[in-house]
Every structure is written in C-alpha cells, then in structure tokens.
Amino acid sequence: NVGHGLAWSFYTGYLRLILPTGLEASIEEYHASRSAAVLQHRDTWKLHILIPLSCCIPDKLEEADDNISFLDNLPDITIDRAGIRKRVFKHSIYTVYDQAKRPHYCVVEYATPLVTLYQMSQEAMAGFDAEERLQQSTLFFRTLRDILESSRECRGRYRLILLDGPGTPFALSQLQGLRRV
Amino acid sequence: NVGHGLAWSFYTGYLRLILPTGLEASIEEYHASRSAAVLQHRDTWKLHILIPLSCCIPDKLEEADDNISFLDNLPDITIDRAGIRKRVFKHSIYTVYDQAKRPHYCVVEYATPLVTLYQMSQEAMAGFDAEERLQQSTLFFRTLRDILESSRECRGRYRLILLDGPGTPFALSQLQGLRRV
C-alpha cells in the first residue's frame, strides 16, 4: 500500500497546507502586483491535479501537449516546515488553447508522488514492477479522492483529473470547464 | 509498508535531486555572495537528516533544543518538476552550541516524511495507530539507510541521525563531528 501512504503524504504535506487559504491568497497577490487579466473568475481558482495512472510524467507540461504553454508562476507561498525556514511552495499558471485556438487559463500540475512510483519501478532494489505500479497509482487516486472529499477545508479548491484511465481525456487541452479569462 | 514507500519517495523525489551536486553548488554560492565565515571545511558540507522514530517533529529546530539556532538559508536550488516551473528546494544553516558554548555550523533538517507518518496516526480515516507508526518509522529509517548506502552519487553528502532510538543522542546539540567553522 505504497499508494495509500503517498496519498496521505500528498494531502498532509502539501494540499492541506496550501489549498485552504494559500492558493487563494497567492492569486490575489498576483492580481494586485502582476496582472488582473488572467484567472478573473473565482471558480477557476482551483488547483488542477493531473493523475496519469501510467505514472509517465514530463517535467514540463508542454512536452505532454502542444496546446498548453507555461504562462507565469504565482507568488511563492512560504511556510516553516520541519526545520526548513520559509520553505517555498509554488504553483504554475498555464495557457490552454482549445480547438478554436482560444486561450484559457488554469493552475495545473501533475501529482508528484506518481513520479516516485515510476522511479521505484525503475530501481531493481525497490522490488516494484510495472504491474504493481498500476495497482499503486490506482490506489493513490482512490485514496486521494476519498481524503479530499471528506476534507471540509479543501472543498472547492481543487480538481482531480484522471488521465490514462478508460474514457479519460487523452490530451490535457481537452480539460473541460476551463474559462476564457 | 508505508515507511518503505516514503523512504523511496524521499530519495527519488528529494535527496537524489539535491545531494549529488545541488547542495555543494548552493554552499559555494553562499560563500561567494554572502559569507565565507561558516562551513569552511568541505567535510561539513553534508545534509544532516534527523530521524526521530517518535515522528514528533517541530517546525523550528529551536523548539527541540535550546542550543540550536537558525543562522541563514542557503541560496535556493530550483528544478522544473512535474509541471511546476522552477520548484524551489531550500536548506537551512544552523548554529549549534556545544557544552562550552562554542558555536558549530551545520545544514540540518528533519526527514519530512516522518511528519506524514505522525499526521496519518492522528487521522482516524488513515487507519494507522501509534504502534504502526513506530514500525513504519523504523522501516523508513532502515530502507533509507540501505538506499543511500548503495547510492554512489549521494556518497559522503549526507548523515542520517537517528533520534529516540536506544543509545541515541537525546539532544540535537550532542551531534558528534561538527566543526567549529
């Protein structure tokens, strides 16, 4: 149940720290100091979390989809954490072009713990094969979904986007519900 | 085996990214731009990783020991990671006072995944009690030690410091092998 532990790690060590108030404060500061032109509607102020069950994750979203490009980083969120003074948490804003080439904006990133599952399946010492990896990424998704659904403080602050599963969007630019501003 | 997965996560998602060259480059930059007075000896350029089996981890080291105080942060290490552009990894330098009140310097932090184990044991939904937590923190330590010992690229770049175990230092300021400059 590596996937179970990584879902709890992702929630307690990251999402619970930044979703309730940090992300919103960061977007407000972005509007005040840099640009009010993007993310104008509060219902777009969600962290879009990409969950590819294959655990194949590029470091740049552009590598996964030609219709996505990096726009800017939000202002840093800093928190004292386990001995690190002012540890930095940062999110990236992307422009997503639809079929008509019109731009939409969103705060999106991959669920980083899945990178761990991929790397474990590449290290002989971890004793973890591709079949196990798929079981654990599926367990990660289900556990995370259940944790977040019962988290009052994170409600409405995120969207989990399953990739590679049956009937899921094959391209990030097919994300539904993105707004034009 | 949550502890097993968290050890692999800590290695592949953090230590392997920053120990081989990042930490050294950050200290060199610190000497060039801020101060050459601390961490003068290369054999002190190790990341000291505190592993309290109890998983009781304060966010500020000063809360655990009166003889330790925060000195400064090293320059940020930035890496593009899973969609986050220029994700920041940062380490803190601490002054550690010995019995004779003389200062020693080191880069030290707690092993963050243990905070996850603690928080899981606090959440009813995780189904994880204190006894399980101790088993998993012990498994975390052993797995991490084994991974790092067989990692050629991380050799000599770290020190694992077990706390709470039998015969272990009860105070951080009892760390052995710290240099005065």
Ligand SMILES: Nc1nc(=O)c2ncn([C@@H]3O[C@@H]4COP(=O)(O)O[C@H]5[C@@H](O)[C@H](n6cnc7c(N)ncnc76)O[C@@H]5COP(=O)(O)O[C@@H]3[C@@H]4O)c2[nH]1
């Ligand atoms: N001390 C310390 N400083 C860091 O900068 C750092 N970054 C990661 N880690 C620890 O290494 C391991 C691997 O990290 P990964 O990114 O896969 O998972 C991370 C990641 O998915 C998410 N997360 C945490 N911090 C960030 C961040 N700044 N940006 C994006 N995601 C983050 O939440 C998970 C748990 O984080 P931590 O519970 O802090 O411990 C992690 C983890 O045990 C760190 N530990």
